[in-house]
Amino acid sequence: MSTEILENLKKAVMEYxxxxxxxxxxxxxxxxxxxxxxxxxxxxxxxQVGDGFxxxxxxxxxxxxxxxxxxxxxxxxxxxxxxxGAKRQSLGTVAIGTVYGDIHTIGKTMVATLLMAEGFTxxxxxxxxxxxxxxxxxxxxxxxxxxxSALMTTTAPExxxxxxxxxxxxxRDKVKIMVGGGGITQKFADEIGADGYDPTAPGAAKLARxxxxx
Ligand code: B12
Numbered sequence: 758m759s760t761e762i763l764e765n766l767k768k769a770v771m772e773y774x775x776x777x778x779x780x781x782x783x784x785x786x787x788x789x790x791x792x793x794x795x796x797x798x799x800x801x802x803x804x805q806v807g808d809g810f811x812x813x814x815x816x817x818x819x820x821x822x823x824x825x826x827x828x829x830x831x832x833x834x835x836x837x838x839x840x841x842g843a844k845r846q847s848l849g850t851v852a853i854g855t856v857y858g859d860i861h862t863i864g865k866t867m868v869a870t871l872l873m874a875e876g877f878t879x880x881x882x883x884x885x886x887x888x889x890x891x892x893x894x895x896x897x898x899x900x901x902x903x904x905x906s907a908l909m910t911t912t913a914p915e916x917x918x919x920x921x922x923x924x925x926x927x928x929r930d931k932v933k934i935m936v937g938g939g940g941i942t943q944k945f946a947d948e949i950g951a952d953g954y955d956p957t958a959p960g961a962a963k964l965a966r967x968x969x970x971x
Contacts, residue, residue, distance in 0.1 A: 759785075759790040759791075759794070762781055762784055762785050762788065762790055762795075763795060763798040765777075766778060766781045766782065766795060766802070766830075767798050767799070767801060767802040768802075769826065770802035770803060770806075770826045770827050771805065771823060773822030773823060773826050774826065775825070775830075778826050778827075778829065779829060779830050779833065782795060782834055786837045792834040792835075792838045792841075793838065793871075796831070796958075799827045799830065799834075800827075800867075802827070803823050803827050803863065806819055806820060806823040807820065807823075828862070828863060831863070831870075838870055839873055842873065842876065847876060848877050848966065848971050849877055849878070849901035849902060849965075849971070850877065850879075850880070850898055850899060850900045851869075851872050851877045851878070851879045851880070851900060851902045851903075851965065852891070852894040852895060852898055852903055852904070853869050853879060853880070853903075853904040853905070853906070854881070854883055854884065854886035854904075854905065854906070855883070855884040855885065855906045855908070855938070856885075856886060856905055856912050856913075856915035856916060856919070857886060857887045857888065857912070857915050858909075858911065858915060859884065859885065859906075859909055859912035859915070859938075860884045860885055861884070861908035861939075862883075862884050864937070864939070865881075865884070866881070867958040868937065868958045868961045869881045870958075871961065872904070872962055875965065875966065877902075877965060880898050880900070888915070888921075889922070891903060891919045891922070891923075892922050892928070895928060896926075896928065900932055901932065902932065902965055902968055902969065903919075903923075903933070904934075904935050904936075904937070904961070904965075905935075905936050905937075905938075906936075906937055906938035907936070907938040907940045908938045908939045908940050909939075909940050910940055912940065913938075913940040913941055916936050916941070916951070920949055920950055920951070933953070933969070934950075934952050935952060935954065935964055935965065935968060936953075936954050937954060937955055937956065937961055953967070
């Protein structure tokens with residue numbers, strides 16, 4: 758049954774069927790399907806559309822349709838994930854955002870949700886976040902971990918810029934930095950001097966625990 762729901766969820770995203778996807782997401786919650794698996798199914802679907810776009814077989818409206826469908830159902834699954842992870846002591850404070858010039862929000866929001874579910878206090882700075890805003894957030898919220906997402910080869914270098922800005926302000930060593938997003942690799946993370954990288958949202962939550970030693 759759960760496999761059928763997940764397959765139908767994928768199909769709904771690929772067909773931009775908002776209502777169908779919402780109904781299936783609610784059904785998944787009711788039938789106790791692991792919300793992480795459901796999120797994963799949505800991710801697979803949106804990536805398939807992205808691959809089609811990359812090959813020139815699909816168009817920007819296809820990308821937008823799939824992304825909007827996924828985003829419209831994420832709150833249903835997020836609520837369930839947060840409910841499951843509720844009532845824990847905070848493991849630390851995280852500020853997260855998608856870097857300047859980049860408006861991709863889905864992966865960043867997934868990571869934010871899973872960090873919350875893991876037990877972190879999370880300040881989501883949103884998308885298109887400038888280096889200055891990241892630096893301000895580190896100071897303002899006294900964050901333990903700064904998490905940055907970048908989806909494009911053109912915006913990945915922004916992560917290096919943020920690390921340089923933190924160094925200039927003399928606060929680089931006060932915070933752990935983790936990076937991710939479709940445009941990032943372990944090699945790149947090492948090159949820019951990040952403390953950690955992971956290609957998945959569940960992996961990001963585990964990495965965050967390691968970074969704060971918990
Ligand atoms: C959906 C989408 C869009 C949507 C975004 C909607 C939204 N509100 O987010 C829209 C249609 C708006 C869009 C626009 C554009 N897009 Co776009 N988009 C995508 C697509 C299909 C999926 C992205 C996504 O949401 N993936 C699902 C999430 C869950 O994956 P993720 O973000 O990678 O996150 C996962 C991990 O990376 C990790 N993670 C994420 N963040 C972090 C952070 C940390 C700290 C850690 C540890 C882990 C982590 O956890 C997540 C879950 O496992 C990708 C294709 C792809 N294969 O990714 C193209 C893609 C990223 N886009 C691309 C392009 C070119 C564009 C546009 C320039 C198109 C255009 N011509 O206008 C614009 C750019 C706009 C801008 N300035 O940002 C290219 C980038 C190419 C490149 N390598 O540079 C891609 C790869 C498509 C392609 N194959 O060509 N896009």
